[in-house]
Amino acid sequence: xxxxxxxxxxxxxxxxxxxxxxxxxxxxxxxxxxxxxxxxxxxxxxxxxxxxxxxxxxxxxxxxxxxxxxxxxxxxxxxxxxxxxxxxxxxxxxxxxxxxxxxxxxxxxxxxxxxxxxxxxxxxxxxxxxxxxxxxxxxxxxxxxxxxxxxxxxxxxxxxxxxxxxxxxxxxxxxxxxxxxxxxxxxxxxxxxxxxxxxxxxxxxxxxxxxxxxxxxxxxxxxxxxxxxxxxxxxxxxxxxxxxxxxxxxxxxxxxxxxxxxxxxxxxxxxxxxxxxxxxxxxxxxxxxxxxxxxxxxxxxxxxxxxxxxxxxxxxxxxxxxxxxxxxxxxxxxxxxxxxxxxxxxxxxxx
Ligand SMILES: *Cc1c(COP(=O)(O)O)cnc(C)c1O
Numbered sequence: 001x002x003x004x005x006x007x008x009x010x011x012x013x014x015x016x017x018x019x020x021x022x023x024x025x026x027x028x029x030x031x032x033x034x035x036x037x038x039x040x041x042x043x044x045x046x047x048x049x050x051x052x053x054x055x056x057x058x059x060x061x062x063x064x065x066x067x068x069x070x071x072x073x074x075x076x077x078x079x080x081x082x083x084x085x086x087x088x089x090x091x092x093x094x095x096x097x098x099x100x101x102x103x104x105x106x107x108x109x110x111x112x113x114x115x116x117x118x119x120x121x122x123x124x125x126x127x128x129x130x131x132x133x134x135x136x137x138x139x140x141x142x143x144x145x146x147x148x149x150x151x152x153x154x155x156x157x158x159x160x161x162x163x164x165x166x167x168x169x170x171x172x173x174x175x176x177x178x179x180x181x182x183x184x185x186x187x188x189x190x191x192x193x194x195x196x197x198x199x200x201x202x203x204x205x206x207x208x209x210x211x212x213x214x215x216x217x218x219x220x221x222x223x224x225x226x227x228x229x230x231x232x233x234x235x236x237x238x239x240x241x242x243x244x245x246x247x248x249x250x251x252x253x254x255x256x257x258x259x260x261x262x263x264x265x266x267x268x269x270x271x272x273x274x275x276x277x278x279x280x281x282x283x284x285x286x287x288x289x290x291x292x293x294x295x296x297x298x299x300x301x302x303x304x305x306x307x308x309x310x311x312x313x314x315x316x317x318x319x320x321x322x323x324x325x326x327x328x329x330x331x332x333x334x335x336x337x338x339x340x341x342x343x344x345x346x347x348x349x350x351x
Contacts, residue, residue: 015322029314033340036316040218041336045263051256055248063248073255084237089212089225094120099240101126101152108151112326114161137163141174148179157186162332164289166195176204191216193290205230217257222250274335281345299329313347
């Protein structure tokens with residue numbers, strides 16, 4: 001019966017990292033350094049946990065479809081912006097494409113980058129146009145604008161996954177002015193950088209800034225993301241969304257998490273300290289990063305080979321083989337706890 005399945009799902013798909021329990025089983029190592037998914041290694045904030053427990057008591061009811069508990073908390077933190085929320089930022093991306101892109105219309109993506117934009121666009125019948133970054137992985141605004149003149153959505157990830165570099169505000173502004181559709185600016189890692197794109201929202205009504213609770217906020221398992229959006233899109237996004245998308249436990253936890261500045265700061269400090277240490281200690285070239293991960297050029301080795309060797313030593317990192325447009329000699333490593341980072345440095349320097 002497989003012939004019934006749509007062709008876009010017959011091959012490819014999101015590439016997941018090796019699971020910690022597989023490594024425990026295969027190599028009999030009981031403590032695994034989990035550095036493949038850019039998560040905050042610290043458990044969620046106690047404010048998030050308390051709010052989630054309280055929400056769980058009311059889970060017999062459907063959630064508030066506007067998730068006021070979360071949008072109020074976001075306004076408390078950032079000011080009077082307009083927000084949409086979703087099941088992870090992935091859910092936000094999927095819903096935005098559904099809101100804006102008719103089958104056959106195009107989505108322009110500055111690559112190499114996070115794979116989900118393309119996967120989601122193709123699955124929804126869009127045409128994707130990958131626009132390569134420059135040699136140093138900087139966004140090429142001229143090329144992006146050329147394609148963005150006909151695309152419904154243009155995507156820039158900043159700081160970019162997996163390369164780690166952020167895009168200057170002036171370049172983002174140049175793109176905003178040149179394209180005719182919407183710019184989706186993915187800010188999954190913005191908290192680890194010194195960049196601030198929010199002032200652009202005051203001037204441009206074609207800017208959408210995506211954010212997530214999965215990284216600095218330690219809530220990857222609860223699947224919650226949001227975006228700063230222009231006001232005009234809000235009712236349409238809500239129509240395109242499934243009626244009760246974000247569950248009340250996740251929304252409450254996120255509202256708690258965004259209030260806990262200390263929890264965030266602890267990991268941001270750790271990240272900034274280790275970005276320097278990785279650059280100093282790792283014997284391979286480490287690309288400068290504005291995020292909580294670093295891309296490392298491990299040539300003459302290849303990505304999958306290094307990922308396998310590191311996993312034998314109890315360290316999980318991300319192979320960059322799956323990132324379209326990237327040569328096969330990079331890995332991406334997240335910044336974890338001290339012992340995890342130390343173990344990674346030891347293991348990679350033995351190659
Ligand atoms: C992790 C990540 C996301 C999505 O995270 P969610 O867990 O779906 O909120 C989006 N964009 C980039 C670049 C990411 O790395």
